[in-house]
Amino acid sequence: MSETGAPLGLPLPLSGATRLFAIIGDPIEQAGSPGLFNQAFRKHGIPAVLVPMQVPPSAVPGAIALFRQSANWDGLVVTVPHKVAVCALVDELAPAARLTGAVNAIRKESDGRLVGDNYDGAGFIEGLRQHGHALQGRHVLMVGAGGAGRAIAHAIAAEGAASITLVDRDGERARQLAEAVGQVHPKVAVSARRQGDEDTQRHDVIVNCAPPDGDKLPVDLSAVRSGTLVVDIVLKPAWTPLLAAAGARGLPTHAGVHMLSGQVDALLGFFGLSP
Amino acid sequence: MSETGAPLGLPLPLSGATRLFAIIGDPIEQAGSPGLFNQAFRKHGIPAVLVPMQVPPSAVPGAIALFRQSANWDGLVVTVPHKVAVCALVDELAPAARLTGAVNAIRKESDGRLVGDNYDGAGFIEGLRQHGHALQGRHVLMVGAGGAGRAIAHAIAAEGAASITLVDRDGERARQLAEAVGQVHPKVAVSARRQGDEDTQRHDVIVNCAPPDGDKLPVDLSAVRSGTLVVDIVLKPAWTPLLAAAGARGLPTHAGVHMLSGQVDALLGFFGLSP
Numbered sequence: 001m002s003e004t005g006a007p008l009g010l011p012l013p014l015s016g017a018t019r020l021f022a023i024i025g026d027p028i029e030q031a032g033s034p035g036l037f038n039q040a041f042r043k044h045g046i047p048a049v050l051v052p053m054q055v056p057p058s059a060v061p062g063a064i065a066l067f068r069q070s071a072n073w074d075g076l077v078v079t080v081p082h083k084v085a086v087c088a089l090v091d092e093l094a095p096a097a098r099l100t101g102a103v104n105a106i107r108k109e110s111d112g113r114l115v116g117d118n119y120d121g122a123g124f125i126e127g128l129r130q131h132g133h134a135l136q137g138r139h140v141l142m143v144g145a146g147g148a149g150r151a152i153a154h155a156i157a158a159e160g161a162a163s164i165t166l167v168d169r170d171g172e173r174a175r176q177l178a179e180a181v182g183q184v185h186p187k188v189a190v191s192a193r194r195q196g197d198e199d200t201q202r203h204d205v206i207v208n209c210a211p212p213d214g215d216k217l218p219v220d221l222s223a224v225r226s227g228t229l230v231v232d233i234v235l236k237p238a239w240t241p242l243l244a245a246a247g248a249r250g251l252p253t254h255a256g257v258h259m260l261s262g263q264v265d266a267l268l269g270f271f272g273l274s275p
Numbered sequence: 276m277s278e279t280g281a282p283l284g285l286p287l288p289l290s291g292a293t294r295l296f297a298i299i300g301d302p303i304e305q306a307g308s309p310g311l312f313n314q315a316f317r318k319h320g321i322p323a324v325l326v327p328m329q330v331p332p333s334a335v336p337g338a339i340a341l342f343r344q345s346a347n348w349d350g351l352v353v354t355v356p357h358k359v360a361v362c363a364l365v366d367e368l369a370p371a372a373r374l375t376g377a378v379n380a381i382r383k384e385s386d387g388r389l390v391g392d393n394y395d396g397a398g399f400i401e402g403l404r405q406h407g408h409a410l411q412g413r414h415v416l417m418v419g420a421g422g423a424g425r426a427i428a429h430a431i432a433a434e435g436a437a438s439i440t441l442v443d444r445d446g447e448r449a450r451q452l453a454e455a456v457g458q459v460h461p462k463v464a465v466s467a468r469r470q471g472d473e474d475t476q477r478h479d480v481i482v483n484c485a486p487p488d489g490d491k492l493p494v495d496l497s498a499v500r501s502g503t504l505v506v507d508i509v510l511k512p513a514w515t516p517l518l519a520a521a522g523a524r525g526l527p528t529h530a531g532v533h534m535l536s537g538q539v540d541a542l543l544g545f546f547g548l549s550p
Contacts, residue, residue: 009288014313016298016306016327016511018284023291028347031291038289051326052291052347059344066341069334072303072327236291 121155123263396430398538
């Protein structure tokens with residue numbers, strides 16, 4: 001059972017008239033949206049279901065095409081690694097999707113047009129807020145400048161962080177994101193650093209947005225100051241190796257699922273299902 | 276609640292690891308499979324969901340292609356009007372699908388090949404059996420020689436009916452089906468008649484396999500003998516105009532849902548999910 005009283009992941013009973021939503025990604029079994037959305041559908045009496053659909057990159061255009069043509073399929077949630085690729089496959093990008101170059105939700109308008117938006121940043125901030133964490137004036141280290149990283153970097157800057165240091169295995173990608181965020185938020189000191197050269201001691205908050213890389217931690221916590229908040233948006237395992245390492249050092253932690261639960265209500269609104 | 280105690284249509288709670296099944300058809304809201312399969316998944320503790328997916332004819336090849344490429348999507352149920360078209364899109368046809376030229380279920384083998392089979396006939400017979408109706412030695416009038424009609428005509432012949440009279444708006448389609456069934460079952464007197472010239476008085480059982488056509492009844496019941504069993508495979512409304520007309524004349528009736536419930540267990544086996 002969840003905090004709301006509805007069992008996590010349980011939709012209303014399905015029939016032929018049930019409206020269809022899906023989350024596409026590859027892999028998909030780590031996805032938290034089926035648990036959260038179906039719970040919300042049941043809680044609010046919405047006759048819909050959201051299913052996990054594993055779609056490899058080569059099949060994404062076909063999935064979007066089928067979604068377009070299927071009259072009872074009303075929306076898509078998009079996860080790794082498709083958030084950037086789907087931008088070119090929708091008819092309109094909402095401001096957050098344009099700004100971040102990444103889409104994590106697509107809805108179908110009544111005239112059939114597809115609109116892509118991105119709630120990762122808003123959900124990330126809301127999840128922190130719900131757990132009492134503020135970012136204003138903080139020095140933030142971020143690992144990972146992919147689709148989710150872009151959305152979150154812009155959202156952290158918009159929250160008024162003092163500085164953001166960006167790191168990525170692909171150094172050029174980190175540099176480009178730093179430049180883009182800095183242009184939109186000139187008051188925030190945004191910079192890119194070489195991975196392994198992060199100077200972790202200077203930061204109040206460490207955010208991992210990079211996918212798991214075997215047993216290797218995305219950032220070395222040995223020099224981190226006490227009290228530094230360690231955030232990992234990776235969903236599976238919920239208690240990631242990074243969070244475990246932070247917990248072992250007595251650091252405060254914040255798990256990936258909060259980013260999702262922070263954006264479910266906003267996404268219901270985006271899909272036209274606001275209770 | 277259903278006879279089995281599980282609420283009709285309620286799956287187990289969904290997560291990212293839930294296995295995906297879909298029924299494709301156009302329209303789709305009349306489909307009974309989401310109700311029956313999700314109830315069965317819950318009853319047997321199978322972590323899967325079956326969703327309705329409205330797919331227009333032009334999008335069927337794309338839907339099959341996406342199903343092929345999606346690693347957590349394990350099976351398809353196929354309904355009107357796609358049962359014949361999908362035959363050309365699978366890699367192998369099981370005997371009942373070859374015989375009837377129609378597929379109502381597709382599973383993915385471990386090597387990725389798609390196998391199409393047809394359980395409409397078996398489900399139809401099983402639904403009748405569960406309600407105490409036998410077809411051996413009976414004279415059967417069938418309206419509708421489309422995908423479902425083909426499967427059911429072959430199954431009725433295999434049950435040892437004395438005769439089958441086939442009627443379709445498309446007279447040539449009725450004639451071809453009569454010839455095909457007669458070739459496989461030479462002991463059954465199979466013939467095609469012009470629609471409106473059915474000689475209803477000669478029959479013990481009347482089966483409608485034709486889609487609804489406005490308010491027009493698929494067959495005129497005014498001359499039917501008392502005791503003639505009237506069967507309609509149309510699912511929506513469950514109490515069809517034909518069944519209502521039969522009930523008003525005091526004739527025994529048998530509704531379409533029994534064909535579906537008769538084949539759910541067999542389809543779970545086909546999908547490799549036998550409890």
